Amino acid sequence: MTTTYSALSLLKEGFNGQKGWAKAWTSPEPKSRYDIVVVGGGGHGLATAYYLAKNHGIRNIAVIEKGWLGGGNTGRNTTIVRSNYFFPESVRLYDLSLKLYETLSRELNYNIMLSQRGMISLAHTPAEMEMSARVVNAMQINGTDAELYGPEDVRRVLPIYNFGQRSRYPALGGIWQGRAGTARHDAVAWGYARAASKLGVDIIQQCEVTDFIVEGGRCRGIRTNRGDIRADRVGLAVAGHSSVMAAKAGFRLPILSYALQACVSEPVKPVLNTVVVSPGTGTYASQSDKGEIVIGGGLDRMPSYGQRGNLPVLETVLSGLLEMFPAFRQLKLMRQWAGIVDVVPDSSPIIGESPLPGLFLNCGWGTGGFKAIPAGGTLLAHLLATGQHHDISRPFDLDRFARGRLIDEAAGSGIAH
């Protein structure tokens, strides 16, 4: 069986009628006991299992997924990776993620199609330019790449922008991060799943957690529709459903679940070479390798678990897009969808032990979980393996809400979630 992906193996299997490819991962029956169980087979859960096996040498691990791998937000996001945050804690976290993404294709032997095409966060007013300069300075001090762009730079990277005299959102400049870009979202989930499975991790799909096994005030495993599974430690990486799992475990979280919409147009010739976000219009866009314009914006305005968006927000996002790019007026939309994201008051994730000992949290990524997958996996794996925080995850513990030590990125970098 061919298990390694390379030009040579592609050639070999081409002559072999593509019959010798090994399955990317195995699907065993769940065992009754594991050292560690990770709930949630999206990017964060699969990455956690992979790093537990690779960094900590723990092999008796299961990933439990109620649907199929990457079927939640991992398959519903707009594939953008970046680390343009304001606070030092955030930049350490997201830059760890971006650095891991930069070498991930080679590490996993799986092409995640990382394209560091750069990202421009536009500024439309002199006041926004001053705030952009502040964020650029903070990013540079925190050790990640950032440049302050002026109007000529925007003309160079966004030639199709609406630079007309009557533009309601003139582009005065913005924050440029050259290492930002896009990656293929499904490939990230599948790549981690394949690499984890190779290291002996059991990947179990169609298995829904119904309750937690609690003995002596400690989490000792999970109850599922395929039987009880005991574990020394349990990790939770279930994004928008974190509050539902927390209720089963007997505690609440500082999370509200919202629908976040996105949509794609029909494929067109290359026209948009960077990722562009405008806080002014509330819209962001990029062009996929297939040529589709991938469009996103703000949250729907009421808590929701229904994985579909509502019309007023879609109208706002699309009118923002057309104001910025009048040439897109004739584009036809092909698909529109929504994922359920876990929004925290300070727009920063929650990583740490839950109020139920033995149960560990990786949640609260809100609208930006995809970019953080390698870091979220690394940090939850560290917690599950050692029971202790990694230096990078400590500021993001659940205790920050009682201590009042919030990491308010909505105020810091102006992100929308």
Next chain:
Amino acid sequence: MQTFSCPFCGSRPEYEFHFGGDAGNERPEGFATVAAPVWAEYLHFRNNPKGDTQEVWLHMTCGELFVMDRNTVTMAAGPGQPILPPKVTP
């Protein structure tokens, strides 16, 4: 476009309304004596249920707060109920 029912104005389009949090999330009494975890519960921690819930909403055009039953999966919403002051016995 979904419509919600304001108890004072009747059925109005969703963009006139603003979500105001869990119904019954009452502010702790005794400002200086309230412990930090209690403040955190009140300020930040939420029920966030999947399914039926009861929430406070603001109708922005008339400025009135009211309580509404809603389902967070189907998005079905019941009629808004006014928040009445507690009955005072003379």
